[in-house]
Amino acid sequence: MTESTWNDLPVSLSDFIHQSLRDGGFINPTPVQAACIPLFLSNKDVAAEAVTGSGKTLAFIVPILEILKKRGNWSKKEVGAIIITPTRELAIQINEVLSHFLKHISDLTSLLLIGGENPIKDAEKFKANGGNIIIATPGKFEAMLEKPQYGLNLAASVRCLEVLVLDEADQLLDLGFEASINTILSYLPKQRRTGLFSATQTDELENLIRAGLRNPVRINVKEKKKADGKIEQRTPSTLKNFYMTVESDQKFNQMMNFVQARKNEKIMIFFSTCAGVDYFSKVLQILLKNTQVLCLHGKMKNKRNKVFAKFRNLESGILVCSDVMARGVDIPEVNWVIQYNPPKSANFFVHRCGRTARIGNTGNALVFLLPAEDTYINFLKINQKVLLQRMEPCDSVNNYLPKIQKFALKDRALMEKGARAYVSFIQFYAKHECSLIFRIKDLDFGKLATGYGLLRIPKMPELKGKDVCNFIPVEADFNSIAYKDKNREKQRQIKLQSEESKPSKFRRPPRSQAWSKQKERKDRKKKRREQKEMSRKRKAEDEEKEEEEEDFQDDVKLMKKLKKGKISKEEFDCQFAPSDSGED
Numbered sequence: 001m002t003e004s005t006w007n008d009l010p011v012s013l014s015d016f017i018h019q020s021l022r023d024g025g026f027i028n029p030t031p032v033q034a035a036c037i038p039l040f041l042s043n044k045d046v047a048a049e050a051v052t053g054s055g056k057t058l059a060f061i062v063p064i065l066e067i068l069k070k071r072g073n074w075s076k077k078e079v080g081a082i083i084i085t086p087t088r089e090l091a092i093q094i095n096e097v098l099s100h101f102l103k104h105i106s107d108l109t110s111l112l113l114i115g116g117e118n119p120i121k122d123a124e125k126f127k128a129n130g131g132n133i134i135i136a137t138p139g140k141f142e143a144m145l146e147k148p149q150y151g152l153n154l155a156a157s158v159r160c161l162e163v164l165v166l167d168e169a170d171q172l173l174d175l176g177f178e179a180s181i182n183t184i185l186s187y188l189p190k191q192r193r194t195g196l197f198s199a200t201q202t203d204e205l206e207n208l209i210r211a212g213l214r215n216p217v218r219i220n221v222k223e224k225k226k227a228d229g230k231i232e233q234r235t236p237s238t239l240k241n242f243y244m245t246v247e248s249d250q251k252f253n254q255m256m257n258f259v260q261a262r263k264n265e266k267i268m269i270f271f272s273t274c275a276g277v278d279y280f281s282k283v284l285q286i287l288l289k290n291t292q293v294l295c296l297h298g299k300m301k302n303k304r305n306k307v308f309a310k311f312r313n314l315e316s317g318i319l320v321c322s323d324v325m326a327r328g329v330d331i332p333e334v335n336w337v338i339q340y341n342p343p344k345s346a347n348f349f350v351h352r353c354g355r356t357a358r359i360g361n362t363g364n365a366l367v368f369l370l371p372a373e374d375t376y377i378n379f380l381k382i383n384q385k386v387l388l389q390r391m392e393p394c395d396s397v398n399n400y401l402p403k404i405q406k407f408a409l410k411d412r413a414l415m416e417k418g419a420r421a422y423v424s425f426i427q428f429y430a431k432h433e434c435s436l437i438f439r440i441k442d443l444d445f446g447k448l449a450t451g452y453g454l455l456r457i458p459k460m461p462e463l464k465g466k467d468v469c470n471f472i473p474v475e476a477d478f479n480s481i482a483y484k485d486k487n488r489e490k491q492r493q494i495k496l497q498s499e500e501s502k503p504s505k506f507r508r509p510p511r512s513q514a515w516s517k518q519k520e521r522k523d524r525k526k527k528r529r530e531q532k533e534m535s536r537k538r539k540a541e542d543e544e545k546e547e548e549e550e551d552f553q554d555d556v557k558l559m560k561k562l563k564k565g566k567i568s569k570e571e572f573d574c575q576f577a578p579s580d581s582g583e584d
Helices: 015-023 031-041 056-071 088-102 119-129 138-146 154-160 169-174 178-187 203-212 248-260 274-287 304-313 346-353 376-383 401-410 412-430 445-451 486-501 511-563 569-576
Strands: 046-050 081-084 110-113 133-136 163-167 193-198 217-221 223-226 230-233 239-245 266-270 293-296 317-321 336-339 363-369
Touching: 015 056, 015 088, 031 046, 031 056, 031 193, 031 217, 046 056, 056 081, 056 088, 056 163, 056 193, 081 138, 081 178, 088 110, 088 133, 088 304, 110 119, 110 138, 119 138, 133 138, 138 154, 138 178, 163 169, 169 178, 169 193, 248 266, 248 274, 248 336, 248 363, 248 401, 248 445, 274 293, 274 317, 274 401, 274 412, 293 304, 304 317, 336 346, 346 363, 346 376, 401 412, 412 445, 412 486, 511 569
Parallel strands: 046 193, 046 217, 081 133, 081 163, 110 133, 163 193, 239 363, 266 317, 266 336, 293 317, 336 363
Antiparallel strands: 223 230
């Protein structure tokens, strides 16, 4: 069966589009492109769900350019199309693809509005070059709409909008951008074409489709794969998914053995917390001296764009990253995606894997699981339609953990990064969405600390009252461990001297002493509460006894009056048991 070509679409595309597609090597349209482009060009709203790496970007860029070009005569300050995307990396990538097409069009301009950039420069760019097509992250675009500044009134420029696209729409809502999206929608004209593109459907996305689209056409592009019959698959058929079951204290050694054997390949390693990314990227940079190891996570500010661009241009190397890189971004020729920790939700498992095997290319993904987490394999098969093949751990691997401890003894920064990474992972694990599979009670805190190469286990509430086994702390004077950065160490020494010079009553106690004092305070408060409760109970008992005594004395007086004949038998019965009168 021959593949369809761009000429086979039920709509005709402009010569400049065909030229750009040929120059970019896009010979044949993907299923999602073949489905969406004709609908967009026939004035339909589109809600498209397609597997990650299926070519959704061209599915909205091509119709946007055709629609704007057809109207023509755009002034540079008129905004004809807006593309909203959740991360700045994805926005940069879409802008690069769009720029490739705009080389062949002289009368349309684009503008990139993302977090981390100077708003004054953004305003100057718009005033100088215009922005008929704006690619933006929601927070930045909302701020530019809400607060006209630096001579830029963006709210007035969007009144002639033709097309709005929400890319990775489900993640826009997952990351808490719903309020920003609603604000942006309030500024846009109702008569427009709208497209929602995502790899997964959620209830929140359904609500947005109903609220923001007029009679949308739903497109669902999935792949088929035979495995005891046909099943729908959420990942590309060219992607091979593997899993490796290994204990916490051996996971890092197995991963190091794995990446060492693939020095000439391009690898992405996902961790579940920003602190984990910080720590393990530093460790890998120390251990893999001849390999380019880069680090990227959501808490980085100005460096993110440079790191992203650098990794995209590498022929081989490692990017250690958080889930900020799990959605939509297209990095050329990624050979392996490694998930050191399973993500917070099953959807993100699919998105992480989708950074490789994009648009028909082959790729591989590996997830590390603990023995207690093996039911996750069947869960992914049922919940996400993802089949995983078992990869056996290597029997003989080098032990890198003593080396990590040795480096930590020489650099306080590495020691502190390790402790933060350990604490953040346990806190992440305790709140995992799949809590029936990832149970905090099954986590071996000692083996985990060994696997992190820690010198000692940090104090944290989750470990309170637990007997941590399978960990041997390093004997060292931890106060004497210095920062490798001389300026940072100088500041630490100044702070220490300042603490020592204070009178003892103002001096901050050591951490262990502070924790002990905190425990004493809690114990005192508990004792006071118990004493108050006992006092209240005694008081209640005394009052009850007094009431009983008074009742007894009243009864005795009545008996004496009856004996002396001062009251009759009927009067006595009436006063002695008034509550029983009138009832049988």
